[in-house]
Amino acid sequence: MLLQLLINGIVNGAIYALVALGFAIVYNTTRIFHIAYAVIYMVAPYFVYTFFDKLGFNIWISAILAIILTIVVSLVMELIVYKPLSKKNSSGNVIMISSIGLMIIAINLVALFYGNDTKILHRDISDSIRFGQLIITYSQLLQFGGSLLLITGFIFFLKFSKFGIKTRAMRDDEPLCRVFALDTFRFRNYLFALSAVFAGTGGILVAWDVGMDPYVGMPMLLNAIVALIIGGVGKFHAPIVGGFIIGILQSVVIWKFSANWMEGVTFTLLILFLVFRPQGLFGEKQRLV
Amino acid sequence: MNYLLHILIMVNIYIILTVSANLIVGLANLLSLGQAAFYGIGAYITAWALMTLGLTLFPALLLSILITASIGFIIGIISLRLKDDYFILATLGFQIIIYTVLYNWISVTRGPYGIPGIPSPKLFGLVEIDGILPFFLLSSILAIAVIVIFRNLIYSPFGRALKAMRDDSIALLSLGRNITKLKTQAFTIASGFSAVSGFLFAAYITYIDPTSFNLDEAIFIISAVMIGGTGNIKGPLIGAAFVVILPEMLRFVGMPDNIAANMRMIIYGLILIVLMMFRRQGLAGDYKF
Numbered sequence: 001m002l003l004q005l006l007i008n009g010i011v012n013g014a015i016y017a018l019v020a021l022g023f024a025i026v027y028n029t030t031r032i033f034h035i036a037y038a039v040i041y042m043v044a045p046y047f048v049y050t051f052f053d054k055l056g057f058n059i060w061i062s063a064i065l066a067i068i069l070t071i072v073v074s075l076v077m078e079l080i081v082y083k084p085l086s087k088k089n090s091s092g093n094v095i096m097i098s099s100i101g102l103m104i105i106a107i108n109l110v111a112l113f114y115g116n117d118t119k120i121l122h123r124d125i126s127d128s129i130r131f132g133q134l135i136i137t138y139s140q141l142l143q144f145g146g147s148l149l150l151i152t153g154f155i156f157f158l159k160f161s162k163f164g165i166k167t168r169a170m171r172d173d174e175p176l177c178r179v180f181a182l183d184t185f186r187f188r189n190y191l192f193a194l195s196a197v198f199a200g201t202g203g204i205l206v207a208w209d210v211g212m213d214p215y216v217g218m219p220m221l222l223n224a225i226v227a228l229i230i231g232g233v234g235k236f237h238a239p240i241v242g243g244f245i246i247g248i249l250q251s252v253v254i255w256k257f258s259a260n261w262m263e264g265v266t267f268t269l270l271i272l273f274l275v276f277r278p279q280g281l282f283g284e285k286q287r288l289v
Numbered sequence: 290m291n292y293l294l295h296i297l298i299m300v301n302i303y304i305i306l307t308v309s310a311n312l313i314v315g316l317a318n319l320l321s322l323g324q325a326a327f328y329g330i331g332a333y334i335t336a337w338a339l340m341t342l343g344l345t346l347f348p349a350l351l352l353s354i355l356i357t358a359s360i361g362f363i364i365g366i367i368s369l370r371l372k373d374d375y376f377i378l379a380t381l382g383f384q385i386i387i388y389t390v391l392y393n394w395i396s397v398t399r400g401p402y403g404i405p406g407i408p409s410p411k412l413f414g415l416v417e418i419d420g421i422l423p424f425f426l427l428s429s430i431l432a433i434a435v436i437v438i439f440r441n442l443i444y445s446p447f448g449r450a451l452k453a454m455r456d457d458s459i460a461l462l463s464l465g466r467n468i469t470k471l472k473t474q475a476f477t478i479a480s481g482f483s484a485v486s487g488f489l490f491a492a493y494i495t496y497i498d499p500t501s502f503n504l505d506e507a508i509f510i511i512s513a514v515m516i517g518g519t520g521n522i523k524g525p526l527i528g529a530a531f532v533v534i535l536p537e538m539l540r541f542v543g544m545p546d547n548i549a550a551n552m553r554m555i556i557y558g559l560i561l562i563v564l565m566m567f568r569r570q571g572l573a574g575d576y577k578f
């Protein structure tokens with residue numbers, strides 16, 4: 001029983017890690033507290049729903065089209081809202097409020113078009129592999145494998161590609177990047193697109209398993225933020241570790257108490273970290289007071 | 290007529306919420322996403338005081354304010370050590386923890402079933418405040434009292450010190466003022482006054498459940514403050530009136546209810562973004578956020 005919960009926790013943790021990494025790609029480099037990121041996660045499976053269930057496209061084509069449209073949504077947010085605000089040197093609070101506004105608009109647009117009820121992407125029961133008592137469904141394998149593939153791919157590119165070097169440079173010192181003639185606003189487009197790929201993939205993988213409604217984004221975003229803080233802001237491998245910690249912790253909570261207390265425990269952990277180790281597990285010590 | 294009075298009572302409840310949130314957001318420049326938690330604690334303490342303890346109006350109100358302010362004090366001490374995004378995250382964390390407790394501690398709060406049949410409060414044990422007109426009078430008196438208190442606070446040395454801290458905290462520090470103490474005082478006072486709204490809500494609706502005090506509500510309160518504007522008394526009044534009256538306006542325009550609910554949220558979101566871009570002080574505020 002414990003082992004089964006542990007496996008479920010690791011699979012959820014992989015999704016948290018993926019989504020948190022997408023959030024960190026934007027937050028670490030631009031310091032935009034991208035609350036509307038919740039919408040990116042939520043809207044991707046709705047695009048799959050449109051192509052796959054309504055128009056009858058092949059699932060892989062639907063998924064790819066959905067990711068492309070998700071990237072478009074993310075870029076629209078950046079170009080219409082974040083970029084003008086950043087050019088005006090707006091404070092973090094102003095950008096966060098605008099992001100909340102974006103989230104409210106997008107959630108309710110989706111609710112208007114698709115309705116408030118839960119939608120499922122496919123009706124067949126997912127096959128599973130059994131190891132004695134343990135059951136692992138194919139959807140879970142897909143979630144774990146898909147997340148791991150994207151995460152390792154990104155870490156690899158971060159280390160070795162020019163894109164990765166620019167990303168780390170943006171994280172460390174954005175004004176200096178401009179000094180060295182990097183068009184930071186153009187580069188931000190790539191970052192927003194990449195974060196949309198991460199959130200969109202996570203959203204589609206989870207929705208393929210359990211379906212979605214217009215409000216799934218916020219709880220996932222909150223978990224991703226906690227993963228980021230626990231791991232530590234400013235390091236790209238940190239949210240990955242944080243995501244797995246939360247995933248496993250939540251399974252233990254479900255095992256020991258009940259699923260209802262899951263969020264309470266997650267956020268108590270957040271508060272503990274904010275009070276005693278605000279730089280997270282891997283972050284560098286900085287003045288936060 | 291009763292319909293109009295009902296709307297005005299709701300406006301009064303939201304005026305108290307926005308005015309008290311304005312003290313932390315507009316005067317101290319601390320964006321808090323945890324205001325709905327204090328609103329909820331106030332409502333639950335009121336239900337307990339009126340039902341179980343059988344207190345009359347003023348003792349129940351005072352008890353509700355005192356307990357909520359004490360909790361606000363503790364939360365303030367913990368979260369006010371952090372700044373910017375970290376402070377917002379801490380308040381958001383407490384908001385979710387308190388919501389989880391209200392939702393899951395079934396033996397005390399009845400959890401998702403809510404508390405029905407809250408008795409109407411008695412004035413000095415003589416006059417029962419029951420029916421819509423007495424509640425309108427009561428809520429108006431309390432709202433006016435809160436407005437007067439905050440007006441005096443804004444122009445008191447305390448309010449000026451808060452404004453000074455918001456504009457230049459280091460200058461204030463060099464003048465020998467204790468900034469953390471100032472912030473904690475403001476946070477405690479604001480949470481105490483949120484309890485007044487909770488009191489009115491619980492006693493007027495006579496039924497409370499945790500979903501009225503969730504994160505969405507906290508975001509809604511902050512949106513109302515931002516739409517109205519921060520830094521003075523006029524802004525929060527206009528914000529509260531606007532967010533309560535807009536849905537009723539949409540109903541008069543003849544928009545079907547299922548669309549209107551989403552439509553009003555889209556309008557709030559749009560207004561938030563437009564204001565953050567072009568008019569950061571909100572519709573009637575005087576502090577450029």
